[in-house]
Amino acid sequence: MGPPGPDGRFGSFGGRYVPESLVPACEELAAAFEAAWSDAGFHEELDTILRVYGGRPTPVTPCRRLSEQLGVRLLLKREDLAHTGSHKLNNVVGQALLARRMGKRRLVAETGAGQHGVATATAAALFGMDCTVYMGEVDVERQALNVFRMQLLGAEVRTVSSGSRTLKDAVNEAMRDWVATVGHSHYCLGSVMGPHPYPWMVRELQRVVGEEARAQCRELLDGADPDWVVACVGGGSNAAGTFAGFVDTEAYLVGVEAAGGAAMGAGGVPGVLHGMASRLLQDEQGQILEAKSISAGLDYPGIGPEHAHLAELGRARYEQAHDAEVLAAFELLARTEGIIAAFEPAHALAWVVREAGRTVPLGSTVLVTLSGRGDKDVAQARELLG
Amino acid sequence: MTRAALESTLLARRGAGRKLVVPYVTAGVVADWLQVVRALAAAGADAVEIGLPFSDPMMDGPTIQEASLRALERGTTAPAALAALADADVGVPLVAMTYYNIVYRAGHRRFARMLADAGVSGAIVPDLPLEESAPWRAEAEAAGVDGVLLVAPSTPDERARRICAASRGFVYAVGVMGVTGERAALADSARQVARRLRPLSRLPVCVGVGISTPEQAVEVCRDADGVVIGSALVHRLLEGADPTDAAALVVDVRRALDERVESDEPVETGRG
Ligand SMILES: Cc1ncc(COP(=O)(O)O)c(C=O)c1O
Numbered sequence: 001m002g003p004p005g006p007d008g009r010f011g012s013f014g015g016r017y018v019p020e021s022l023v024p025a026c027e028e029l030a031a032a033f034e035a036a037w038s039d040a041g042f043h044e045e046l047d048t049i050l051r052v053y054g055g056r057p058t059p060v061t062p063c064r065r066l067s068e069q070l071g072v073r074l075l076l077k078r079e080d081l082a083h084t085g086s087h088k089l090n091n092v093v094g095q096a097l098l099a100r101r102m103g104k105r106r107l108v109a110e111t112g113a114g115q116h117g118v119a120t121a122t123a124a125a126l127f128g129m130d131c132t133v134y135m136g137e138v139d140v141e142r143q144a145l146n147v148f149r150m151q152l153l154g155a156e157v158r159t160v161s162s163g164s165r166t167l168k169d170a171v172n173e174a175m176r177d178w179v180a181t182v183g184h185s186h187y188c189l190g191s192v193m194g195p196h197p198y199p200w201m202v203r204e205l206q207r208v209v210g211e212e213a214r215a216q217c218r219e220l221l222d223g224a225d226p227d228w229v230v231a232c233v234g235g236g237s238n239a240a241g242t243f244a245g246f247v248d249t250e251a252y253l254v255g256v257e258a259a260g261g262a263a264m265g266a267g268g269v270p271g272v273l274h275g276m277a278s279r280l281l282q283d284e285q286g287q288i289l290e291a292k293s294i295s296a297g298l299d300y301p302g303i304g305p306e307h308a309h310l311a312e313l314g315r316a317r318y319e320q321a322h323d324a325e326v327l328a329a330f331e332l333l334a335r336t337e338g339i340i341a342a343f344e345p346a347h348a349l350a351w352v353v354r355e356a357g358r359t360v361p362l363g364s365t366v367l368v369t370l371s372g373r374g375d376k377d378v379a380q381a382r383e384l385l386g
Numbered sequence: 387m388t389r390a391a392l393e394s395t396l397l398a399r400r401g402a403g404r405k406l407v408v409p410y411v412t413a414g415v416v417a418d419w420l421q422v423v424r425a426l427a428a429a430g431a432d433a434v435e436i437g438l439p440f441s442d443p444m445m446d447g448p449t450i451q452e453a454s455l456r457a458l459e460r461g462t463t464a465p466a467a468l469a470a471l472a473d474a475d476v477g478v479p480l481v482a483m484t485y486y487n488i489v490y491r492a493g494h495r496r497f498a499r500m501l502a503d504a505g506v507s508g509a510i511v512p513d514l515p516l517e518e519s520a521p522w523r524a525e526a527e528a529a530g531v532d533g534v535l536l537v538a539p540s541t542p543d544e545r546a547r548r549i550c551a552a553s554r555g556f557v558y559a560v561g562v563m564g565v566t567g568e569r570a571a572l573a574d575s576a577r578q579v580a581r582r583l584r585p586l587s588r589l590p591v592c593v594g595v596g597i598s599t600p601e602q603a604v605e606v607c608r609d610a611d612g613v614v615i616g617s618a619l620v621h622r623l624l625e626g627a628d629p630t631d632a633a634a635l636v637v638d639v640r641r642a643l644d645e646r647v648e649s650d651e652p653v654e655t656g657r658g
């Protein structure tokens with residue numbers, strides 16, 4: 001998984017479909033990222049922060065009891081143990097450093113589950129920047145704890161009540177903010193989506209997940225790679241970062257979407273939204289359809305363009321998990337391994353639980369990226385599990 | 387249906403010393419939106435911009451978002467709105483404004499033909515910047531539809547020059563860094579961007595976004611060739627104004643521009 005084409009394309013997907021007002025800012029960001037990414041000093045600063053502040057490297061945990069139950073050897077990449085409780089911090093620290101390099105003093109972000117918002121608010125506090133986070137009204141309700149966490153961290157949370165009142169609309173509103181504030185604000189996008197350079201930049205900033213995991217797997221598996229590498233996909237940042245570490249191995253790569261927001265499913269059609277050409281849930285006229293999932297972080301009608309491309313190449317496959325099997329997997333992991341996962345990675349796990357002994361042959365080694373911890377979902381789980 | 391050409395009409399009117407008024411209305415925002423289009427033409431519009439609603443209008447502020455939502459809830463689709471326009475015989479050039487996914491989903495060629503068949507002679511796609519727009523502009527041109535490009539206050543001169551050279555119909559100068567919506571005062575950037583573009587463009591430079599009153603139109607037209615007026619008009623429609631009452635804003639803008647605009651100094655217009 002290398003850099004995109006010169007126009008920011010992965011095959012026929014990607015690109016930069018933004019209002020003219022934002023084109024110069026996207027160009028500036030691409031240049032700043034390119035310079036930083038080939039600068040050893042930038043890497044050293046980023047790596048140090050992620051180590052001494054962010055808690056990296058995160059471990060890979062072999063699951064003894066659940067592996068026995070499923071008949072596959074299950075390993076978890078534990079992004080839930082990173083500071084702020086998910087992989088989102090990797091991306092945000094990198095972007096905050098870039099924002100500082102570009103002389104921007106304010107971060108704007110969208111958030112679904114609130115994890116990216118919390119991570120952005122955290123980085124803003126760490127670097128002494130202002131922070132505004134847009135969050136759909138539906139998500140503000142179901143992720144109330146994260147709203148308060150962001151506020152504690154000094155961020156302003158703005159509730160978005162347009163459209164589906166979830167992640168898609170939070171992105172619209174964050175982009176509207178950015179158009180008006182681009183002189184002093186950086187849009188800290190939370191996934192491998194949006195206009196070039198975001199899909200590429202965010203994947204590179206999340207690459208650390210996959211690279212660590214590959215080395216850790218080789219240590220655990222006597223130099224071997226896992227047979228299957230599975231991650232959940234909202235926009236697809238934890239999956240892209242994970243896949244980047246394994247794309248040149250023999251491992252099967254599987255991205256798992258929420259069945260109600262499956263841009264790679266039958267309802268996903270090529271289109272353009274939020275600055276990128278990708279696959280989108282939309283009607284015949286090109287109106288974007290609303291995703292529907294228990295998981296606020298996967299409640300998105302699109303997918304990062306590189307995933308659409310990996311699917312087209314046949315290098316990765318994209319599957320779906322339904323709300324009920326996700327909840328079951330969430331409970332199962334808690335009871336067998338003592339880990340309360342976020343609803344998002346519970347999708348990846350649910351697919352493995354369903355497919356172990358079917359698509360995934362018994363005896364296979366399976367790495368699942370556990371992209372975040374479930375504290376934020378406990379209240380919702382309590383209601384759903386009653 | 388008769389189709390009024392956009393570029394030649396606007397060039398001729400500018401040549402006659404007239405400032406250009408291009409009002410915007412969202413197709414389907416109210417049941418009698420076609421009457422609104424006719425009223426705008428009668429009020430002295432030099433062209434009318436027709437918004438084809440999209441679910442996620444990211445360049446639009448609350449007013450046009452609300453209009454888009456209402457239009458979609460009323461079942462408005464691009465093909466239906468265009469079919470209605472085809473029979474309307476408005477008498478001034480029509481310019482479609484929509485987001486790229488609507489164009490992309492229909493297919494460039496098919497969408498360009500749909501516009502042409504409806505008597506629409508220009509198109510504005512605000513989320514399709516210069517670099518991404520070449521395939522669409524080629525199909526539009528083949529169908530006789532002018533692909534209008536936008537320049538923003540943040541656009542550097544070199545880039546603005548290339549955009550002006552590629553634009554057809556007119557050059558849409560975004561007056562303020564931000565989304566559409568009414569502003570209490572004219573942003574400094576509105577006159578600045580117009581002043582910067584006039585020498586770069588052989589086409590009329592019309593400033594839109596943040597122009598809501600006759601006073602603001604007069605002020606910006608000291609440097610610009612014309613104005614696009616959207617939210618202020620749509621706001622009236624959302625509040626229940628009938629077509630004539632809504633179009634009264636355009637009557638006022640027209641009159642103010644005809645009476646009061648005198649350039650501070652002659653501005654040299656570019657040749658291409
Ligand atoms: C824990 C966790 N995993 C995954 C996601 C989905 O994002 P992505 O697909 O970019 O990894 C989120 C988003 O909120 C999340 O909080």
